[in-house]
Amino acid sequence: MRKVAVIGAGITGIQAALDLSRHGIEVHLIEKEPYIGGHVAQLGRIFPTGDWSACILASKINEVLRAPGITLHTMTEVTGLEGEPGNFTLHLRKHPRFVDADKCTGCCACSDVCPVELYNEFDAGLGVRKAIYKPYNEAVPIAAIRDSDHCINCNLCFDACPNDAVLRNDEDGITDLSIQEICSVVVSTGYRMYDPRNEPRYRYLAMPDVITSLEFERMISPDGPTGGEIRRLSNGKIPKSIVFVQCVGSRNIAVGRNFCSAVCCMYTIKNAGLVKEKYGDSINVTILKAETRAYGKDYQEYNHRIKQTYEIKVLRCTPGSIEYGEGNRMRIVAEKVKKGFPETPIVVLEPELVVLAAGMAPSKDVESISRIMGLDRSSVDGFFCPNEQVLDPTGTPRPGIYIAGTAIAPKDINDCVNQAEAVSMKVFVDAYSD
Numbered sequence: 001m002r003k004v005a006v007i008g009a010g011i012t013g014i015q016a017a018l019d020l021s022r023h024g025i026e027v028h029l030i031e032k033e034p035y036i037g038g039h040v041a042q043l044g045r046i047f048p049t050g051d052w053s054a055c056i057l058a059s060k061i062n063e064v065l066r067a068p069g070i071t072l073h074t075m076t077e078v079t080g081l082e083g084e085p086g087n088f089t090l091h092l093r094k095h096p097r098f099v100d101a102d103k104c105t106g107c108c109a110c111s112d113v114c115p116v117e118l119y120n121e122f123d124a125g126l127g128v129r130k131a132i133y134k135p136y137n138e139a140v141p142i143a144a145i146r147d148s149d150h151c152i153n154c155n156l157c158f159d160a161c162p163n164d165a166v167l168r169n170d171e172d173g174i175t176d177l178s179i180q181e182i183c184s185v186v187v188s189t190g191y192r193m194y195d196p197r198n199e200p201r202y203r204y205l206a207m208p209d210v211i212t213s214l215e216f217e218r219m220i221s222p223d224g225p226t227g228g229e230i231r232r233l234s235n236g237k238i239p240k241s242i243v244f245v246q247c248v249g250s251r252n253i254a255v256g257r258n259f260c261s262a263v264c265c266m267y268t269i270k271n272a273g274l275v276k277e278k279y280g281d282s283i284n285v286t287i288l289k290a291e292t293r294a295y296g297k298d299y300q301e302y303n304h305r306i307k308q309t310y311e312i313k314v315l316r317c318t319p320g321s322i323e324y325g326e327g328n329r330m331r332i333v334a335e336k337v338k339k340g341f342p343e344t345p346i347v348v349l350e351p352e353l354v355v356l357a358a359g360m361a362p363s364k365d366v367e368s369i370s371r372i373m374g375l376d377r378s379s380v381d382g383f384f385c386p387n388e389q390v391l392d393p394t395g396t397p398r399p400g401i402y403i404a405g406t407a408i409a410p411k412d413i414n415d416c417v418n419q420a421e422a423v424s425m426k427v428f429v430d431a432y433s434d
Helices: 011-022 038-042 053-066 109-113 156-160 213-220 264-282 299-310 366-373 413-432
Strands: 003-007 026-030 070-073 076-084 087-094 117-119 128-130 175-187 191-193 210-212 241-248 284-289 313-324 330-336 346-349 353-358 360-362 401-403
Touching: 003 011, 011 026, 011 038, 011 053, 011 070, 011 413, 038 053, 038 213, 053 070, 076 175, 076 366, 109 128, 109 156, 175 366, 175 413, 210 213, 213 264, 213 353, 241 264, 264 284, 264 299, 264 353, 401 413
Parallel strands: 003 026, 003 175, 026 070, 175 401, 210 353, 241 284, 241 353, 284 313
Antiparallel strands: 076 087, 087 175, 117 128, 191 360, 313 330, 330 346
16 A cells, blocks of 8 residues: 655645545654644634534544544654655654553543643643643543643542553653655645734733734633633633734734735634624724735625624724723724825724734744755745645645645635645655556
């Protein structure tokens, strides 16, 4: 059976692995995180359908688990690549889980007794987790992870586990392994969110009620840290007004990011609609943006429908710094953009919660993967460069190595899935061409 390695088990990698396995190809799906699903697992409802991301993702993950031709490697990073197309050897390093995945049932009895609390990365830092934990209830694999760096060795988890699945430090460790005779490699390493601290005027982390779009996604999700309720981080109360600020880390030459992140306008209007749907007129919603960019099919119609249905206020303006004003209230001064007016009017807003529409940035592993795989990166945005943007958008200058999804550029879920299907067909052709 022909073998293919897919690096990155987000929605792109999962779709590519599924398509390849259906064609009788053995797939090694490699993910550095303890669970698969990527950023899509962190979302609630998605645009433009309003479907729950968990439902869409769960069905695909279940297929991955049932597929006989897919071998899943979590907590695993790529350390090297040798060989030539049709006969690559991929070198991997598997990090310890300190939990026996074959014995663990995901009952979380270990987490219940653990006294250590840390910020939960899955909840974008809004929630807490234990030193032994599952990132979220539906995480796959279902086995817990023991964070040995923060474990205080109280031994409570060892006694609490009914299956003796928790391992001690000398019972697990880093493992190096190699996969030989790989015909092709698909790189779908995804993205990370832009850090708004690079733009001090937004006062992210300096003001508790300035949050990112991903933090808002976790907050409004029913399985999130607040149970789906919108709360101010400063006092835990429901805000009476929310301002969504667009293009944070996108289309900004001053911070070296003069490209559009493609999804921000749409996920912001989706979230604004969800706020009005849940809270009605009790929360005033305003969106600050230069313009709307709706890239997908029917996205512009979706944008207009949400705005008209809920009468969401959208101001075309350039926001200034976020400061504290009278009564210690947040204050945003913005210049409205209106063509044909001799003077640009100034708008002053005093929101109780500010949501920054952070753009997409290349994943943390982009430099190491680029070096190992011999891939080029764009001088404009830092993402991987395709061989030819129009005629070969998933190919690379190195034969047998392909790229897909947000590893190439910012794009939405539909585009990621479509590109995964496209790259799967190219890999299939390679696998059976000889």
